[in-house]
Amino acid sequence: MTTTADVTRWVASSHSNTGGSCVEWAPGIVSSTGAVPVRDSKNPAGPALAVPVTAFAAFVNGVKSGSLHR
Numbered sequence: 001m002t003t004t005a006d007v008t009r010w011v012a013s014s015h016s017n018t019g020g021s022c023v024e025w026a027p028g029i030v031s032s033t034g035a036v037p038v039r040d041s042k043n044p045a046g047p048a049l050a051v052p053v054t055a056f057a058a059f060v061n062g063v064k065s066g067s068l069h070r
Contacts, residue, residue: 012041025056 012022022041026048029037035050051059062068 010039010041010044016041 008026009028010024010026012024016022024039024041024044026037029035030053033050035052036056037048038051038056039048040046059068
């Protein structure tokens with residue numbers, strides 16, 4: 001698990017709303033760890049999950065293609 005203190009910059013999708021209900025990720029950490037830190041924007045001081053790059057890519061592709069449903 002990655003702590004939020006380890007990350008200097010978090011980003012969210014440009015399609016996210018301004019209500020704070022977003023998944024954020026830290027692009028600057030990916031190359032050094034092989035995993036993508038992901039956190040809930042509603043709890044920025046909380047823990048971040050370290051998601052393998054391949055799993056994160058599959059998630060992003062699923063969102064883009066519309067194959068993931070609520």
